[in-house]
Amino acid sequence: MSQEVKKKKKMTLTLPTDELMACGHLACQGCGATLAMRFFMKGLGQKTALCIPACCWAVIDGSYPYSSMDVPVYHCAFETAASTATGVKAGLEATGDTETTVVAWGGDGGTFDIGIQALSGAAERNNDIIYVCYDNEAYMNTGIQRSSATPYGAWTTTTPVKHFKNRPKKDIDAIMAAHRIPYQATASIAYPEDLLKKVKKAKDIKGLRFFHIYAPCPTGWKSRPEDTVKLARMAVQSGLFPLYEVENGEKYTQTIKVKERKPIDEYIKRQGRFRHLKPEQIATIQADIDREWEILLKKFGA
């Protein structure tokens, strides 16, 4: 980081200054999911309708009668983000609104676990919605319980240190690619330009579009709120969370190139959820990243 500062590069703001998310929302300090929404909406604009299932964002939006969003929000049942959004899109079209983009906006629990059936159904039907999973790697809204997005080695309240999670994170991106949907992308709050570029591209595509956004959670990861963006960047730079897009389930394109991947150690050390890990366990994580990276490089055609 110090190198970046030393170069004193002149930064230009490339993100739209319009805000569709107001301050006064109910997120924790340093919430990655909040940044994800803010950036995402800059790419979509006001003609958007959100369907938010049970997840942190069900609370972040604000309690009745308030909403921090300047777009309509339907708070839907936990496992129904994709099916409710599909219905909203059909309802809007049936009543003459063909322009509004309908977005299902769920967490990793609502996407990887309880909502995967509805998501898979909508993906197979290629319903005309954007599905966004902001991934903070556990059930954070209910108080940090493991989900199938929780990575190997992590502590959660249901994977205590003595029995930390010993299975890898579910590969939701491969699952979605297997549905041959027209567009899907990984995105990170540490790379807003990349995120927005993908959102704008997705907006003009018809059919089911899927976003997997990496969204660190200081509360659940036991990290410092000011480290949120840094951790998201480290995840990309280490190859833990590569940024790419996939078209029709087969054309993989890396959107943020990482010339030299950084070791995962620093990322691990900055999070209390990994504090108990021994060097050999960290080595296992590194080996998993290296293996997955090679698999992905082949998909990029590199």
Added chain:
Amino acid sequence: MKKVIMGNHALSYGAMLSRAQVISAYPITPQTQVVELLSEMCADGSLAAEFIKVESEHSAMASCIGASVAGARAFTATSSQGLALMHEMLHWAAGGRHPIVMGNVNRSMAPGWSIWADQNDSLSQRDTGWMQFYCASNQEVVDTVIQAFKVSERLMIPAMVILDAFALSHTYEVVDVPDQALVDKFLPPFKPAIKLTPADPRAFGGLTGSEHYMELRYKLQKDMEKAPALIEETGREYEKLFGRRLELVDAYLCDDAEFLFVTSGTAGYTARVAVDELRKSGVKAGNLRIKVFRPFPFAEIRGILKKVKKAAVVDRNCSYGAGGIFYQEVKSGLYGIAGMPPVLGYIAGLGGRDITVDSFKEVAAHAMARDHADEEIVWIGVKK
């Protein structure tokens, strides 16, 4: 136009004539023909609706809810296990005030696997906040769907139109299929006051503290209380155009009756035959068929029961640990009111076992030999 159609197709015609805009459904025996015909109607353009062929009933109701909040008229149909899978979303549809109309074919709950008729599937959804209409003929099915949309959209409360498995779902009857132009006159397009649109951004169903939640449910109950009068009024409106009407109860020979069957669904028509035969043998019998279970027509039931000497409620369902569900409801409506007759409760026809004219005669013989109910459940036709 008169057509010979099955009960399931009566549901399809009801949805078509109501100009449902979004249909989302999942197949389950014995409901399948409902969605098959609707698929064909959507495919050949006779119904301009978007049909979402979902991967589960849970998603069917979720997408109906989405369509409804976006301002579209939404329809689905299911049965039994499918309805049970929807349970969470039934609360959501009613709590969110989405006036969806759903057909439910009454089928027993597994295990053991049974595709045959009883009412435990729909009656298990008693407290979800849905109106429930029980039909006894295919004509009633098509008429009820159209009227249910009207009542539902006025109150912003969803409605279930219920028919017995096979006894109605797969039985062909002559149905006077209403004329589309007249239905259009009766049922205007759905125009909710508030809907999900970027032109008027609102949040629906967000986190609601204890300072607000109770009022939302109070309003649901208050609006449900308006339903009986509205159902009758809507029925009269419909009658002017079509000569038939939706009503809370169907009272058959109740005016001078001394002994009354209280029934629902197709068993209510079988009971009429039993009433005719009992009358021939000198028993002044009548049949009170309850057509609307939610809201429960307490006033109509009291008004009719107070004139008789005895009533026998015949339930095709059971609330285990309590008894027949209609029986419990009827009794609760009579509690503490002077001059009400003894009411006895009978359970028959679970899992599709036939409820015949003889079943009703057995009920009548049992009831008339007693001056009060000496047990909570009298089982008819069970092998003990």
